Every structure is written in C-alpha cells, then in structure tokens.
Ligand SMILES: Nc1ncnc2c1ncn2[C@@H]1O[C@H](COP(=O)(O)OP(=O)(O)OP(=O)(O)O)[C@@H](O)[C@H]1O
C-alpha cells in the first residue's frame with residue numbers, strides 16, 4: 155500500500171467527518187497561528203530595524219560631548235574635529251552633525267510642517283543608510299560654499315509640491331532665528347521605522363550652512379562609520395583620545411556604539427519570540443492530545459473496517475501506516491491553516507501598528523515539519539493500536 | 553482465469569505427499585470465556601483436494617465458522633496442524649500470514665463486509681492494493697472481476713446503492729481478484745433471498761467448473777446440494793462426510809450466460 159493510496163484513503167475518511175476534523179485541528183490551528191502572527195510581526199520589526207542599522211555602513215559610532223560634565227566652549231566639537239577623526243585608520247566615513255527643529259511651508263502656504271533639519275556632510279547618507287529616490291545627496295561643494303540646498307523625504311516632497319518634480323524647487327524654512335529658503339536637490343525614501351516610531355521628518359542641509367545661519371561654530375555630534383567592526387570598541391577609545399589631545403582636556407567625550415541599540419532591539423524581540431514559542435509548544439501539545447484522542451475514537455469506530463482490510467491481506471504495517479498518515483494529515487492541515495490564519499492576523503495587526511509582517515520560508519517549512527511531527531508523535535499510539543487488532547475479533551466488531 | 557493457478561497449486565500440493573490443498577490434522581480450537589473453556593473444534597481431520605466444491609453444514613455453534621476462520625488464516629488454532637497448499641500455516645505468523653490471506657485466500661462473508669465508503673470497484677481493488685499492484689492494472693482487473701459476476705456497469709456504485717445479491721457478487725469479485733488458491737464462503741447466501749442465493753450458487757458453480765477450490769458453509773440443504781461434497785459438523789467434530797452424487801445446477805437466473813464467462 156503506497157503513500158498515495160494511504161493519502162487518498164485518509165483524506166476520504168477525514169473529509170467524511172469534516173466538522174470533527176476541523177474541531178480536532180483547532181488546537182493546532184490556534185497554536186500555530188499565534189506563533190505565525192507574533193513572529194511575522196516580530197520578524198517584520200526585526201527586518202526593519204536591522205535593515206535600517208545595516209544600511210548604516212559596517213558599524214556606527216556617535217561622538218558627542220559628555221552631558222553634565224563641566225564643559226567649556228573650547229571642549230565643543232567642530233568641523234575640524236570631524237576632519238581629524240577622518241584620519242583614524244579604522245574610520246570609513248565621518249560626518250559632522252548639527253540638528254535643529256524648525257518648520258517648513260507646505261503647498262498650501264498657510265500650512266506648515268515640523269521638520270528636523272540635520273546639518274551634515276555628504277557622508278551622512280552612508281552613515282545613516284539613506285536611499286536616494288531623486289536627485290542627489292549633499293556634495294563637498296555644498297559645504298564649501300555654504301550652499302542653501304536641502305534633501306527631503308519623498309512624502310514631504312508630495313505634501314509640499316504635490317505631483318510636481320521637487321528637484322530645483324524652493325523650500326521655505328523657518329527657524330527660531332529667522333527664515334531661510336533652500337533649493338531641493340534630492341529626495342530620499344522614508345524609512346519604515348520612521349513612521350513606526352513616529353519619528354520626526356528629517357531634512358538634510360550642509361552643516362556649514364546651518365552653522366553660519368545659526369551663528370554657531372560647534373556641532374552636536376560626529377558620526378563615524380568604522381571599517382573593521384570587531385575593532386569598534388578599541389576605535390571608540392582611540393577616537394575619544396584623539397579629541398582629548400586636540401582639545402587638551404580629559405574624558406569629556408562620549409563615543410556611543412550605535413549597534414548596541416540594534417542588539418537590544420533584537421534581544422527584546424528574541425525574548426518575545428521565545429515566549430510565544432513556549433505558548434505555542436504548549437498549545438501544540440494540547441492539540442496533539444486532541445489528535446490522539448480523536449484517532450483513538452476513529453480506530454474504535456473503524457475496528458470492523460480494520461478487520462475487513464486485514465482479512466483481505468493488509469499487514470499490521472499497512473494498517474499502522476494508514477492511521478498514521480491520517481493523524482499526520484490532520485496535524486499538518488492544522489499547521490497549514492494555522493499559517494494562513496496567522497499570516498492574515500499578522501497582516502491585520504501589522505496594518506494597525508504599521509509594520510510589514512514577514513513570514514520566512516524557513517518558518518513555514520519548520521511549522522509544517524513541527525505540526526507533522528505532532529501528528530506522528532501523537533498518532534503512533536492509536537495507529538499501533540489499530541495495527542495490533544486481531545483480525546477475527548476486529549471483523550466480529552460491529 | 554483459475555485454471556493455470558490451479559495447475560500450479562496442484563504441483564505444490566504434492567510437497568506434502570497428499571496433493572490436498574487444505575489439510576487439517578487433529579485441528580482443535582478452544583476459546584476461553586472467563587473461567588470456562590469452549591471447545592469449538594475437537595481434533596478435526598479434513599482434507600480438500602484442488603478443484604473440490606465442499607459444503608459445510610451443521611447446527612448453530614457446531615464450529616463451522618471457527619473452521620473457516622482457521623482455514624482462512626484469520627484465526628489461530630489451539631492444537632493440531634493445518635497445511636495450506638502443502639505449507640504448515642500453524643507455524644507462520646504476522647506479515648507472512650497477511651500475505652497468505654492476500655494471495656491464496658478469497659473470503660466471502662455472510663454480511664458481505666464491503667467498505668461502505670468505497671465504490672464497488674474500489675472495494676474489489678483492495679486486495680490488489682495490499683498486493684502492491686499498480687493503480688492502472690488494478691482498475692482493469694477490478695473491471696474484469698466485476699464483469700465475471702455480472703456487475704460491469706455497477707463499478708462506481710457505493711455498497712448502499714446495491715441490492716444484497718449485488719453486494720455479495722461484489723464481495724465474490726473481490727475474493728477472486730487476486731486469483732486465490734481457495735475460495736472460502738461462510739454462509740454466503742444467509743442474508744439473501746432464494747433467487748439471489750441461486751445466482752450466487754450459479755457463480756460458484758461456474759467457478760468450480762473452471763477448477764476453483766471452494767469451501768462453503770451453509771444452513772440450507774438446497775444450497776449445500778450445489779456442492780460436490782457435504783461435510784457435517786456437530787459439537788466441533790465432523791459427523792459425516794458424503795459425496796453428492798448429482799449436484800443440483802443453479803437455476804437459470806434470467807441473465808445471459810455469457811455474463812459469467
Ligand atoms: N470469540 C469467541 N469467544 C468465545 N467463544 C466463541 C468465540 N467464537 C466462537 N465461539 C464459540 O465456539 C463455538 C463455535 O462457534 P462457530 O461460530 O464456529 O459456530 P458456527 O457453526 O459457525 O455457528 P453458526 O451456524 O451460528 O454460525 C460456539 O459455541 C461459539 O459460542
């Protein structure tokens with residue numbers, strides 16, 4: 155009796171008892187769909203976070219002046235400091251950063267939007283992992299000429315200019331210190347994370363332009379991407395030393411490893427996934443017991459059939475296999491329905507919290523494998539019970 | 553169909569030196585019911601030659617079904633020996649016994665024992681499924697077997713869409729489909745009206761004419777008289793074993809004779 159034959163016979167008997175089959179699968183469906191729902195959201199979130207961080211070059215360091223220390227103006231970071239850090243052998247790209255909130259006029263001149271104006275250089279695109287959509291990012295000459303150019307995200311461009319090509323158009327900005335006009339030179343793709351964490355909209359302008367307009371010579375921080383990730387901690391110490399030497403001070407600089415942020419997000423998501431998996435394991439166990447229970451009932455109900463099959467030459471193995479296939483189909487179907495239900499749930503939940511849920515092929519394969527295993531583990535006993543029935547006693551059973 | 557299989561069986565039967573296809577020696581079967589023992593068979597000796605048509609009679613509880621089940625390798629014996637086709641079956645167990653049931657024995661039961669969810673054709677295919685016959689050959693063989701019992705056009709019917717006589721004919725087709733050495737029938741006409749019973753006897757006789765070995769249990773002398781030999785049981789023992797001088801031929805059934813050919 156081959157697999158196809160057993161499969162057909164199992165499918166026939168299961169579909170002859172649809173309600174019961176579905177109810178039996180319910181435990182497994184619930185367990186699997188819960189896992190798929192949570193992990194699809196988790197994976198979507200993780201993918202977004204990791205995607206964002208991985209776009210930030212190999213690894214990132216943020217250099218800033220330590221808060222709370224007795225800081226004098228000579229300790230503050232400058233564009234020259236950024237140039238100095240660029241000389242470190244492990245520095246891939248370096249960008250000075252000075253940011254400031256302000257507003258920007260929208261298409262309807264009476265409306266304005268809050269913007270976070272980030273003064274930086276051309277390297278910041280790589281440091282921050284921006285995807286350009288149209289035009290270009292900031293260039294060296296922009297900084298040298300203190301050019302009034304700006305790079306904005308494409309959503310803002312739509313709100314500001316409608317369907318018109320934003321490149322070359324003027325953005326009217328207002329700051330606490332006055333108004334400024336910028337020429338849009340590029341647009342970038344807004345990140346998933348930005349909308350998820352309700353982050354402000356960023357617009358990028360040459361740091362020198364902002365410094366000049368604001369009348370400040372210092373920076374908020376300097377971003378450094380390192381070449382060799384494994385040496386990141388050592389590089390952090392060395393950068394801080396370089397700055398202290400130049401400013402002739404001691405321990406006033408903070409060099410933060412931005413990858414640590416990614417690690418902590420991953421740790422939290424990992425914890426959630428583990429917890430959900432545990433809950434799923436329990437519900438799969440309960441679902442498995444449900445499968446076993448119904449298979450035992452089935453074997454009792456079909457004792458006469460087993461007797462007939464044995465009288466026609468079915469071996470114990472044939473019978474065991476037949477019932478095992480039935481249990482596995484029951485469990486695997488539950489798993490498949492669970493995957494679909496969980497994915498739909500994930501889409502609904504993801505839509506609500508603005509995350510694109512993601513289900514990997516591995517997850518699906520693993521889920522099907524696990525639910526089939528549940529079918530085997532909990533189907534073996536009923537199937538063996540069926541196989542061991544005495545042919546003549548089974549035949550007498552009505 | 554059965555002719556060449558029978559020639560083969562005859563040769564093999566000679567291994568035992570008797571030429572018998574069924575050879576029971578001092579066969580006993582004792583059931584334990586609680587503390588009681590029920591001796592269903594008491595040292596039965598029975599020998600059936602290839603090509604014989606034997607009817608088994610006897611009062612209810614005399615051990616007829618017990619004997620059939622043991623001959624059919626469905627039940628084990630308590631003591632004695634049973635040789636099927638020269639092979640000592642009492643020493644065989646498990647999967648080999650299943651294979652013997654599958655290839656050498658065709659069983660027809662009083663209550664038909666068809667699987668209700670399967671069509672007639674699928675029911676007939678079952679023994680071939682367990683014999684590992686590929687699907688296409690199975691379908692063709694099932695059609696042929698159903699044709700033999702005059703049910704060519706009923707293959708797709710479920711058992712509950714068939715009359716009792718038709719059900720029993722499907723069961724006979726199923727019993728024949730793997731070309732068994734012996735056909736065992738335990739009260740095959742017990743649930744049928746006399747006309748359907750005659751039809752079944754007609755099929756049995758035409759199979760017998762072609763050389764099939766048949767052992768059939770019946771309560772009705774009319775039915776038994778279709779066989780060539782009648783063995784009578786009482787209290788687990790054979791009390792008479794007589795030849796039927798002139799077996800009665802099954803009455804015409806109103807169907808064209810070639811339907812059985
Ligand atoms: N599984 C069993 N357990 C206990 N006793 C049994 C069992 N099967 C049969 N018997 C007993 O064995 C004896 C023979 O039974 P068997 O079924 O062979 O009779 P039978 O000749 O076929 O009767 P009938 O004509 O009514 O079918 C009976 O006394 C019966 O009660």
Ligand SMILES: [Mg+2]
Nearest residue numbers: 616617618738
């Ligand atoms: Mg009986």
